[in-house]
Amino acid sequence: MIPDDFKQTLLARVDIVEVVERHLRLKKAGANFVACCPFHNEKTPSFSVSPSKQFYHCFGCGAHGNAIGFLMEFSGMGYVEAIKELAGGAGLTVPNDRSESHGRPQEPGADLGDVLLRAAQYYKDELKRSERAIAYLKRRGLTGEIAARFQIGYAPDGWQNLESVFPDYRAKALTEAGLVIDNDSGKRYDRFRDRIMFPIVNPRGAVIGFGGRVLDAGEPKYLNSPETPLFEKGRELYGLFQARGALREAGRLLVVEGYMDVVALAQSGVGYAVATLGTATTPTHVQKLLRQTDELVFCFDGDDAGRRAAWRALENSLAQLTDAKRAGFLFLPQGEDPDTYVRAHGKAAFEALIAEAVPLSTFLINELTARADPRTEEGRARLLHLAKPLIEQIGAPALGLMLRRRLAEIGGIGLAELDELFGVKRVKTSRLVGMAQRAAVLTSSEVLLRAVMFKPDYAAAIDRSILDPSDLATPALTGLLDLIEASPNLDARTVAAVALEQFRDTVNAARVNAAATRTLWDESFDVTAEFEGCIGQLRQRYRQRRMDELRQKPSLSAEEQGEYRQLLSQRPGAKMPNSEPVSSV
Numbered sequence: 001m002i003p004d005d006f007k008q009t010l011l012a013r014v015d016i017v018e019v020v021e022r023h024l025r026l027k028k029a030g031a032n033f034v035a036c037c038p039f040h041n042e043k044t045p046s047f048s049v050s051p052s053k054q055f056y057h058c059f060g061c062g063a064h065g066n067a068i069g070f071l072m073e074f075s076g077m078g079y080v081e082a083i084k085e086l087a088g089g090a091g092l093t094v095p096n097d098r099s100e101s102h103g104r105p106q107e108p109g110a111d112l113g114d115v116l117l118r119a120a121q122y123y124k125d126e127l128k129r130s131e132r133a134i135a136y137l138k139r140r141g142l143t144g145e146i147a148a149r150f151q152i153g154y155a156p157d158g159w160q161n162l163e164s165v166f167p168d169y170r171a172k173a174l175t176e177a178g179l180v181i182d183n184d185s186g187k188r189y190d191r192f193r194d195r196i197m198f199p200i201v202n203p204r205g206a207v208i209g210f211g212g213r214v215l216d217a218g219e220p221k222y223l224n225s226p227e228t229p230l231f232e233k234g235r236e237l238y239g240l241f242q243a244r245g246a247l248r249e250a251g252r253l254l255v256v257e258g259y260m261d262v263v264a265l266a267q268s269g270v271g272y273a274v275a276t277l278g279t280a281t282t283p284t285h286v287q288k289l290l291r292q293t294d295e296l297v298f299c300f301d302g303d304d305a306g307r308r309a310a311w312r313a314l315e316n317s318l319a320q321l322t323d324a325k326r327a328g329f330l331f332l333p334q335g336e337d338p339d340t341y342v343r344a345h346g347k348a349a350f351e352a353l354i355a356e357a358v359p360l361s362t363f364l365i366n367e368l369t370a371r372a373d374p375r376t377e378e379g380r381a382r383l384l385h386l387a388k389p390l391i392e393q394i395g396a397p398a399l400g401l402m403l404r405r406r407l408a409e410i411g412g413i414g415l416a417e418l419d420e421l422f423g424v425k426r427v428k429t430s431r432l433v434g435m436a437q438r439a440a441v442l443t444s445s446e447v448l449l450r451a452v453m454f455k456p457d458y459a460a461a462i463d464r465s466i467l468d469p470s471d472l473a474t475p476a477l478t479g480l481l482d483l484i485e486a487s488p489n490l491d492a493r494t495v496a497a498v499a500l501e502q503f504r505d506t507v508n509a510a511r512v513n514a515a516a517t518r519t520l521w522d523e524s525f526d527v528t529a530e531f532e533g534c535i536g537q538l539r540q541r542y543r544q545r546r547m548d549e550l551r552q553k554p555s556l557s558a559e560e561q562g563e564y565r566q567l568l569s570q571r572p573g574a575k576m577p578n579s580e581p582v583s584s585v
């Protein structure tokens with residue numbers, strides 16, 4: 001674990017403009033720098049980097065983050081690797097990193113990359129030598145061309161074959177790369193034996209890990225590299241690098257479950273498939289994929305396990321979707337997987353299935369009505385109860401509205417009633433902030449979040465008891481207040497970058513991003529006026545809330561009576577109360 005205060009120091013020390021400039025040509029545009037976005041295809045620049053907020057944001061695809069995030073996204077580095085790279089450039093040493101703190105200093109990223117590349121080459125060469133492995137791939141309908149495109153290889157049977165590639169078979173880099181395993185008695189052996197090898201590559205095409213599949217009936221059927229500084233399962237997708245061309249042409253990406261599916265689909269001309277690596281689809285996966293395409297189709301088996309996996313994918317997509325993007329679910333006939341289906345029926349038949357994919361909204365409603373019977377009052381109540389946390393995650397305003405409308409219909413209540421039940425105050429603004437949305441209405445916590453990003457000093461002036469507990473942005477705001485309280489050195493330049501780091505991969509990160517983005521590019525935001533206006537309103541609302549609360553009580557202590565009088569007197573133009581019978585409602 002890298003300590004948080006080190007990350008803060010690091011983010012204060014580096015300059016995101018310099019970091020980005022190493023990879024992209026930036027052009028000055030007002031206070032910021034712009035470039036054509038490296039994360040989506042575009043001709044006019046919508047990728048903006050802010051030196052004053054140490055933050056980048058693409059108005060086209062929504063990519064955003066701090067310097068650490070940029071390196072991870074752009075170079076496909078792992079989290080730790082990105083931090084090390086930045087630290088190295090800033091002359092800082094990453095503390096408390098147990099694996100590195102003893103022994104000679106080294107650059108694990110560079111080392112591991114080289115080790116993995118050599119292993120991949122070895123496996124490729126071994127494939128040419130193995131009649132059995134070649135016969136297996138031929139039986140699965142693969143040509144040499146596709147095998148070469150995916151750099152497919154073969155790890156021969158035997159315990160220490162890699163010794164022939166790495167004379168220093170005891171080197172630490174081999175364990176770090178996940179290629180070998182040390183058993184309890186200290187004996188080292190190859191992780192992958194008698195398996196077809198599928199190299200996993202990052203967006204630059206560099207090998208970061210492997211998936212291995214048995215040829216026959218062995219167990220486990222699929223074996224992946226363990227997590228390493230280069231490879232995090234929850235972030236990586238098999239086949240994304242190879243899918244680039246095809247996805248642009250097709251305008252969509254297909255998410256399947258195994259590498260054989262990806263390869264078989266590519267063999268049949270469906271080149272836009274990717275696979276998760278032995279994990280469920282994560283929000284990071286979805287975010288990464290939606291950056292590349294507007295249409296995402298999840299493909300699962302039609303059995304119970306497939307439907308459960310699809311539901312997880314749905315849950316993890318809700319917060320990532322915008323109204324410009326869509327997701328669908330394709331369930332294959334029982335007993336089929338994409339590999340068998342496309343080989344038996346061909347590309348056209350498979351694409352016909354894709355065209356029939358169930359839209360996310362339909363899948364969501366179907367599943368909910370299957371879980372809670374809408375024919376009874378109790379069932380409808382339960383259905384709404386199940387729907388609430390899902391609806392709360394949706395950031396796309398129009399999609400959210402449609403679904404709420406549909407749920408209100410099913411629940412037999414009005415939309416206004418449903419919104420009240422769900423605590424929806426108003427149409428939520430999208431996380432993708434375009435110029436047209438600058439005038440969008442912000443909640444009070446969103447206004448404060450922005451103000452504190454401008455001036456962290458304001459944090460101390462916020463009385464937390466007046467915050468609106470039903471405002472969805474309040475947890476992000478209080479999180480940021482905690483952070484600022486705990487880190488007195490945070491300044492306006494790094495506060496957004498540090499907050500994003502602190503909240504990485506949480507819902508709060510999305511809120512902070514939205515606030516930071518608006519803060520950056522909205523020059524009309526009058527921070528002092530907005531802050532004071534908002535605090536004033538919150539005080540009034542708090543006053544009302546608290547007075548209602550006190551009025552509900554059967555009797556008030558002397559202290560509470562004093563508080564009530566105090567609150568009452570705060571109303572502009574209010575008469576000083578005498579001994580009003582506050583306890584009688």
Ligand SMILES: [Zn+2]
Pocket residue numbers: 037038039040047058059060061062063
């Ligand atoms: Zn972009």
